Amino acid sequence: MSRTVYVNGDYLPEEEAKVSVFDRGFLMADGVYEVTSVLNGKLIDFDGHCKRLARSLTELEMTNPHSNAEWLAIHRELVARNGIDEGMVYLQVTRGNPGDRDFAYPPADTAPTVVLFTQAKPGLADSPAAKTGWRVISVPDIRWHRRDIKTVQLLYPSMAKMAAKKAGVDDAWLVEDGFVTEGTSNNAYIVKGNKIITRALSSDILHGITRAAVLRFAKEAQMEVEERNFTIDEAQKADEAFITSASAFVMPVVEIDGAAVGTGAVGRVATRMREIYLDEMRKAAV
Structure with a gap:
């Protein structure tokens, strides 16, 4: 069954999820990510991941596109839509699509690209x-x-x-x-x-x-x-x-x-x- 993923505000079937070929995450690896584990349908150490995400973005002079409450709502929605009991939620924020390839950072008002998806990992806590x-x-x-x-x-x-x-x-x-x-x-x-x-x-x-x-x-x-x-x-x-x-x-x-x-x-x-x-x-x- 197809997963539901999150791309720039939309919840989509994974087959329909797309980002630009000019996205700096694709061309320059200009982005950051976090992975939060899910146990019993709940997020593990979520505040810690939010704090590190904010720090990573700041170090790269990128604006955090969401508040912690908004990030939490997105994570919970993906966990619910995909029926994740044990697994992970992957989050990635890139500097976005400036319209063409350039080493210099694009204008500060360039919208970031935000992608999240889940991975089901049954038995995660009881790994052999x-x-x-x-x-x-x-x-x-x-x-x-x-x-x-x-x-x-x-x-x-x-x-x-x-x-x-x-x-x-x-x-x-x-x-x-x-x-x-x-x-x-x-x-x-x-x-x-x-x-x-x-x-x-x-x-x-x-x-x-x-x-x-x-x-x-x-x-x-x-x-x-x-x-x-x-x-x-x-x-x-x-x-x-x-x-x-x-x-x-x-x-x-x-x-x-x-x-x-x-x-x-x-x-x-x-x-x-x-x-x-x-x-x-x-x-x-x-």
Whole structure:
């Protein structure tokens, strides 16, 4: 059955959804996006995604086309129309269609292009991978240096994911100047004893919405959190490792570049943090 998608104020069958070939999102990757998970028909950490969207738009000198209340109404309408119980809502805002290709930004009054669609993901919260863990490889991080902006420039993350797929593993961790930055579409962590270690926020990594929530819950659970750089070698020697993202929540990592992490099985910290996160997010979902 065809999905209903949202394009510039209209709810349309996906087959009828169109944007201009001159749209700067298509020609220049000049746009930002967010992905909000849906559990039990409700949106997870929606306010956090709205705040990051607003920040990304501001960093690119783009106007936010909707208020948080308007964004919420659009999300809820799409979830309802498409009958999403578990899944995701993808949102993208580009600088729009200036009428012709030009490197310079178009006039400030150029209307942005706004697109949203849903993806049904039954079993999202009960993913079998959470019981077995992910295996990852490391690849060089050669992306641009404003990774804190959630742009649609996703070619290199796609290439890194394909490198992981060809290697027969689940994902890749990106490495720059000898240190792990993040995963291809997630934040990376290691665990030593009762301490969770993850890279500090900067323009080097995405300011993960799930990251912020998990670190808050970890501190509330009396776990120590240390925000600093770490190497692949340190990660391989850690007790545990895991990643966080809006779609994977908290996902254990059991192998890095062929070396088992800890016992090579899913650890108690990652398991507990996933349980806490899902429980708290379900309570706060809208």
